[in-house]
Amino acid sequence: MLKDRSIAASLAMILFAAPAWAQPVVPKNAFSGLPSTAAPRSSEILSSPSAAGRFWEIAYELSHSPNVTGPQIDQAIILLTAARSMDRQMAGVEPLLLKLAPRRAGKDYSEQIILWLQDYIGETADRKIVGDAIRYLLSRVGTYEERKALLERVVGKVRNRNPAVDSDLATLLGLLMADKGDQEAAKFYLVQAYTNNKHNKAAFAKLAELAPKEISPAVYLEQLRMVVRENPLDIDRALAFAGYAERLQLYDVAAHAYQYAAEVFRYLYPSEPLPPNIYLPWAISTGNAGRELDICLQIAESVRRQKRFDILLEAIAGKAAAKMGRTDEAQRIFQQAELKAEELIQLGPGQSQSLEQGGMTPVRQVSAKQFAWFYCFANPNPQKAVDWANRAYSVEPNSPSAGALLAYALSISNQLEWAKPLLKSVERSQIVDLVQARILASEGKKAEAIQTLKTAIAGDPGSLAADAARGLLRQLGSAYTPPVDPNMLTRFLLERFGQTVIPQFVPPDQMMDVQFSVRGQEFSYGSELEGVIAVVNKGAEPLVVTDDSLFQGNIRVIARISGDITKEIPNLLSETIRTDLAVPPGRSLVHLTRLSTGELRHVLTTYPQASLDIQLTLYLDPVTTADGSINNRLVDVKPVTISIRRPGVQVTKSYVQSRFNAIASGQDGQKIQTAQLFTGMLKEQHAIAAHGTHYPWFKYADWLPGLLRSSLLSQSGLLLSEGPGDWVVKVHTMADMLSMPLDQELAKVLARNLHHAQWPVRLMTVYLLAKSSGGSFGSVLDWVAQNDANELVRSIAMSLQSASTAGVAPRPTVSQPPARLP
Template sequence: MIRQNRVIAGVMGGIVFCVSFSYALETDSLFSENTAALFIKQASEVHQEDPLDILRTEQAMTFLKAAASLDTKPGEIPEQMLRIGIVGPCDGPDYSEHLAWSLGRYLNERSDLEVVSGALRCTLDRLNSRIDREVMLDQLLRKYSSVNTAFASELATQLGLLAVEKADMQSALNYLSSAHQFNPYNQLAFSKLLELSAAQGIAPAASVPIVQTRRVLEMNPYDLDAAVRYADALRQLQMYDIASDAYAYVDQVHQFLYPGQPLSDDIVQGWLFSCYHGDRLQTKCLDLTETYRDPERFNLLLEAVAGKTLIKLGRPEKGKRLLESAAQKAESLVSAKNLSEPVYPEYLAWFYSFVLEQPEKSLAWSNQAFIADPNRQGVGAIFSYSLALNGQNDLAKHYAEPLKETDQIAALTLAVVQLSADDKQPALDALRATVEMLPDSFVAEKAIHLLKEYESDYIRSVSLGTIREDLENKYGSRVVSDFMHPADRCSVKLLFNGSDFLYGADFPGRLVIENTSDETLIISDEGLLQGYLRVDAVLDGGLNVEIGNLLSMRFRPSQPILPGKHLSVPLDLNRGRLKRVLLTYPQADVQIHFTAYLDPVTSESGNSENRMKGIKPVHAQIRRRGVVLSQNFLLQRLDVLSKGQPGQKYRAAALFTGLLAEQAAVELSGADFRHVRVERALLTDSVRKMLVDKDWKIRVHTLSCLLSLSVPLDGIVGEVSENLNHDKWPVRLTTMVLLAKAQPETFQKVLDWAVQHDSYELNRRMAMALGGTQAEPETDETPPEVTN
């Protein structure tokens, strides 16, 4: 039998214990679900202490590898290995193989996309060339495209972007198209696909962009910019009835986000023109002009729409009077000083060209504008049109030609010049193109009038029926959604499996998000919820403790939450400081108040709140009952030490180590709660018995309790140190971690020695993670002497 020498080192009261021992190299495999679960917990705890510390990350990963060695079923190990492995710094150990192993066992159709995307990012960061990244991404896409479509979409997007880097545009288009098919909410893939398609001269079906624009608003119904883009796109497509409803929705979103603030002029203008052109919406248009007419700020465009709407409604005299009055008002304001919004001469030139048509006045005002500032936006175009109206075609063409591609008035000017030259067909084609530039404007209205005057028609370039049908096939009656407050769209709850918990019992929480709307709920960067979560805890009763930021994490489900369905996010809340406090005070009876923030932000007043207005932070409360100590209770627990079943011994280990910790904590903190003091000798003797139990699993559990509680080792350090000599590697592993934490200065030589000589690879790895060094090979295996 091969034997090795080891050193036990323990420090208490300045005394150094140095004991030589030996153990056989293990050849048998061990199995223990309970011990594996302990190691998973230890991995999480050590990583939480400093997620960016390279050595702590390595310790956590070693604990997880140890757990995997003890349990044939992966269970929580793959997810925990992914969560820990993706947080570490890039210059730390390479965990690519660990991440690949974990990904294959964790990934399914409902996996947390935040976790798997982090694993992908970390893996790609380790690769040195684009070719290596392409090969890796392609392998993953082939393997997982049928497992998780959201992840497949991200893989295909990355491949598409890499193809763009090497100018392989066809491959890029194929990958990005696949990415969008895998996940229609992948806005990055869609935007890049449109960009590349346009560069290649490929036009998507007319309904594709507008459906995607609606989909973006579906992702976040309170994204004002998205709502405006959708309404503007509908108006540009001349779907004026739907556009009017979309602008009404924009108004409601704006009121929700910015109560008491007026809509911008651009939004009001789009809404006015949608109603002006819409079927039987002219009365609504007049109502809007009344609503948004500001006596403190003159708006010539609004007055123009109001007058022309009256004429359209069959009230020409009133409409003309309103327009003439507006023109007089505008003329009086041209020379006014200190206006919040000046009235420029070109505004009047536009008004006399397309609203109250008077060519002479149009030319007079445009000439004045041109003299004042020929480079001001819009001046050159309206000047050229005024020249054409007054028969000065050569000059009109001269000024309009450079602007025809970007300015609708310049494009109309050139069409008018062509008509004057009797160049009819090119002129009619130019008029149709002019309308397409901005179909709802008064300029477009003039172009359509000219087409009719020359016995031609304007035919839309796209089929509105097809677009409407595609929108309705996707959204039914929700082509424009009804406005709902966020609290009506989803409900958020923090739930536990009970409300009363005993000492040592776990209390896993669940954040439950239910979709109570009739639209899909998306959790993503662009979504209504982004998936960031913070949980705070407050204890009162026997103890008064505030624990901010107990848990911070992000979750991104792979699938949308459909109407009437819910998402349940498991939360490990028995963690960190809360866990240590609860374990350290077994006799304290406490209420624990949890507050969960979704996408937390800090308000102007400095308070924490949710990013989305209307969704309030979630509160929940549980009770941790204190242990009521009595003579019979203690006798029963002491009897368990010799006669109990493993489960009973596990609970006894937690209790007696907790009572030891409680005594030390009460002496230090002066905590004032009702408790019974037990003789320390009784407690230390009980812990000693479990540290020398014949069942190695009991020893590991007891050592883990001591590790979690940071119990002073006075009176038990000898029994703890003896476990470095145990023939089962999990016992040595846990002992090594405990002693390295309890006495880091005097344990270094033992760690150095364990790196060289422990028979189990994971123990050697843990020794290095704890700070042990790889010394030069020694021919003499005599254990080093440890000094204080």
């Protein structure tokens, strides 16, 4: 902040002594018409990657400010445009522009965003940045025609550069066509979307809704397997894949997929018993696969060990033992199940109390209907089947399933005439079809019986009732053929997924590794601190990065400073990285991140003589725990902490004098380093004086402030020297002064650069003085906004002016200096 409000009058005097080249220009709306990477309209095109970098740094800090205002966003965009004009090859400009513009309420940057997207999108484009920009563009238009034209325009500019981005744009067009009722166009775009990105669930879901019969079972199965790959810890996804494989009679695939779901459940909920919706279909699919039948017995035994009883599981286990030729074991399983079921059914509603009394508790209430099913299909016994089915029917005479079981029990007891009337009062089901087939067979209608049996099997091919139907089919000299060839489906899956058709469970810390590093363990004052984050895929499948995946691309870094200064920065940076859709096995998602930012940057630049120990902790997909601490969402993947040291500058008279002498005789790089050090030492003196504390290595001498100020104030100093490359040095020096208090003497010297021949110097001067003036710089900004020859300089002045006059009546146009200044 300027220490004296009267400085503004002095600045105005200097300003209005304008050189002849500064011709008045009709003011324009601040920056509203500049193209994405427009060069400033000036007689000279300047090039300096170094100066461009300083403009970019200021914009970066603004973009990461938690309370950035609308005018500040405009200023950051202007600074980035200035950076691009001085360095056409500079990386990182368009991503920042695309992050900033959608946050600007009350101003439409749509045209610029389209051009920035055109410049930005490539193979490594961040899909989060692109997606936010597209959503912003769509929010600015309302009608169907406008949205369609906008999306088609964007597609025309960026197509075929990034398949995932192409997929997202095609999805938006497909959904738009579907909303309008144009299903053919919608399907066309959605097919394109899914072809470009098999992880695009939104496109597939809409396509399945519009054309369910046009999507083959193989493609459905592929999509279900892809979503398991996307998030291997999502049990519902694993069960959906397993369930569909089971419906397609890929029993071996289904059994292993259910086993995978069981392993995920045990990992996520180690203290909870495996639920029936996992272990039952797992046992059924294993039994139907006909391989590894011992697993059925192991599943049943594990449930028994937990003091739980499931008559359905016992039935499957007994059947598996029978298939293995272990007849005695099968009968033992059946008999023990019967005894336990009878014991529980006698308890009536109190069955759930069995465990409390030291016995077993049923997974589901044991009923007469379950007994009837048991004796119909698990351990067939016609007499007991009829007995229990009658009991069930008497209790539930309106139950379709009770009626169907009684009809079937009668049919296997050769009481078909009694079964027929029951069929008239119950709705069609697999068991009803079985009874009907038996009746048809008894009437000599073999072909109809065979067709009815095939229909019954197709309803639930993996059930014990379907097993009974297959047995009857064989008796009739026929066999059941699945509607989709399981061998063909297996070959398709192997072509798509190779040996990873069946997901293999491993904990997250064995799927991925996190590496966080900086160059060296020590860095000097003035050096930038850049971190390298690498997420290594240690698994057998690609590591997918989306907003719904195992790793969602969110990172957060916490900084802890100790040594001469102690400070904790709980949110040094938070970013989302979605540059890679899928990281292949053995490869890494690598991200370079700027660590010398925010509060850490302030400490590093303000205290050059302080020796600092810095601890940086990286979190992936961070979450706040119940005790308020931060942790990774995937708790097995531990946060990574690195430690680095920043030694303080050892200040001696000879060292400072040599750096001072470099201002006159050194190279531009030496001058820039000197500017950074000297402005840092001045900031350090102000900070020490303000807080009244010293640290051990802080050096101060009476001669030091004068020499440091002289480096800025003298005619041959950092702000006023007129060497060929000194304009770049001036930009750096003023950038270093942004957080430094300015007094009247410094402000006057700075103001002389308002007339500098090179526009970057004028732009930085306006920005620095306006930021330091506390709102008393208005008349100067008015003049610059209307009269500077460069569009970027005028734009930044107008933006700064709008920020300082928010809620204040506009001032009159200033085309000439006032006759008398206050």
